[in-house]
Amino acid sequence: MAAASPNLAALVFDAYGTLYDVTAVAARCAHHFPGNGPAVSGLWRQKQLEYSWLNALMERHPDFWRLTEEGLRFACSALGLPLSDAAAADLIGEYLKLSAYPEVPGALERLSRKLPLAILSNGTRTMLEGVTRHNGLTERFRHILSVDEAGVFKPAPRVYQLAVERLGAPKERIGFVSTNAWDAAGAKSFGLHVIWINRFKRPRERLGYEPDREIHTLDELIPIAGA
Amino acid sequence: MAAASPNLAALVFDAYGTLYDVTAVAARCAHHFPGNGPAVSGLWRQKQLEYSWLNALMERHPDFWRLTEEGLRFACSALGLPLSDAAAADLIGEYLKLSAYPEVPGALERLSRKLPLAILSNGTRTMLEGVTRHNGLTERFRHILSVDEAGVFKPAPRVYQLAVERLGAPKERIGFVSTNAWDAAGAKSFGLHVIWINRFKRPRERLGYEPDREIHTLDELIPIAGA
Numbered sequence: 001m002a003a004a005s006p007n008l009a010a011l012v013f014d015a016y017g018t019l020y021d022v023t024a025v026a027a028r029c030a031h032h033f034p035g036n037g038p039a040v041s042g043l044w045r046q047k048q049l050e051y052s053w054l055n056a057l058m059e060r061h062p063d064f065w066r067l068t069e070e071g072l073r074f075a076c077s078a079l080g081l082p083l084s085d086a087a088a089a090d091l092i093g094e095y096l097k098l099s100a101y102p103e104v105p106g107a108l109e110r111l112s113r114k115l116p117l118a119i120l121s122n123g124t125r126t127m128l129e130g131v132t133r134h135n136g137l138t139e140r141f142r143h144i145l146s147v148d149e150a151g152v153f154k155p156a157p158r159v160y161q162l163a164v165e166r167l168g169a170p171k172e173r174i175g176f177v178s179t180n181a182w183d184a185a186g187a188k189s190f191g192l193h194v195i196w197i198n199r200f201k202r203p204r205e206r207l208g209y210e211p212d213r214e215i216h217t218l219d220e221l222i223p224i225a226g227a
Numbered sequence: 228m229a230a231a232s233p234n235l236a237a238l239v240f241d242a243y244g245t246l247y248d249v250t251a252v253a254a255r256c257a258h259h260f261p262g263n264g265p266a267v268s269g270l271w272r273q274k275q276l277e278y279s280w281l282n283a284l285m286e287r288h289p290d291f292w293r294l295t296e297e298g299l300r301f302a303c304s305a306l307g308l309p310l311s312d313a314a315a316a317d318l319i320g321e322y323l324k325l326s327a328y329p330e331v332p333g334a335l336e337r338l339s340r341k342l343p344l345a346i347l348s349n350g351t352r353t354m355l356e357g358v359t360r361h362n363g364l365t366e367r368f369r370h371i372l373s374v375d376e377a378g379v380f381k382p383a384p385r386v387y388q389l390a391v392e393r394l395g396a397p398k399e400r401i402g403f404v405s406t407n408a409w410d411a412a413g414a415k416s417f418g419l420h421v422i423w424i425n426r427f428k429r430p431r432e433r434l435g436y437e438p439d440r441e442i443h444t445l446d447e448l449i450p451i452a453g454a
Binding site: 047050156 | 277381
């Protein structure tokens, strides 16, 4: 179904939901809001993303840490749940302590022997370096790139252009790996070689830009990259 | 709580959810998908908006009619519900036959005697002219403006700039009226005088740009506009 992969020069990974498992955030929501965990975490994630898209369209760029807090505050307000500053700090702090998905450390170890690897995420540099260090994966990456360097959020083309500039490779030889289907579509619209990790068996988004490959865990990337 | 309104030179209205009641779409979903009406209509509306934001960030501009269809097709696919072409056409066609909220015709009649009125919406010109004609309101508006003239969706500043160019008034003297809190935030970030119709008693979005006024039905705009 997928065309043969090109001779890839580098691999670039999204962070949240792609390398790092965000379900710990949902579990922490259940701790603070018994009986309302899924409602809070679902609306929080939706607003975190919406606020990134809306701010980008408004040509504003508050950082992702702040949007993460604003999304949480909206979710609690909309659900009528009081949120103390201590609980907010605890919940947002989870983003620095997320665990990598189980297969990620081993897969990155093999992939990094074959190709330069990078992270490209909506997160701030502090958030991305923090969670990567927490997982002992700092050495695996040639670059950890935050959208802050582009001054706009995904899926704006300027974000994906950062990868091209930093890796110094033609865009069609950069493999971009994301679990987020809208991020995969944005990268494909820009012109990267896109591998969608469909971890959650979701239907494809109807944005008009299909991934070059669809896989389900990072292990499946190893033969594709020849690693 | 709100500052005194400036000497307004014109009023510009969002369309869907502001002038025209979209609950008929939900009712039609319940007809086609018994037991799943709210699930389909909720996810459909969410995707319709998400696709407008994502395409705008990707610097692509499929029109809103097409995004409306893609959103519907995604919703049915995600929910595992078959969607015939006839049902799709029937459901999307509802957008041309929406009714104005009950107070809208009378309020527009009074407001139009005092100030020039315009519509500024994500909808295509065909969609906007169709639903306005259906409600017998064509004569009330000096301009019916589609984002297609700007080549991008709300809340990009270029969209709100259209109102300034067509109405020939300073932006702070243009009253922009929307039920959609994110649209109100975008208009405020751009610099219009913003009146948020909070029809559904929703919490404010945490986007950093508060409306100048919050009202609950269009009737409340009459004294504000001195009409």
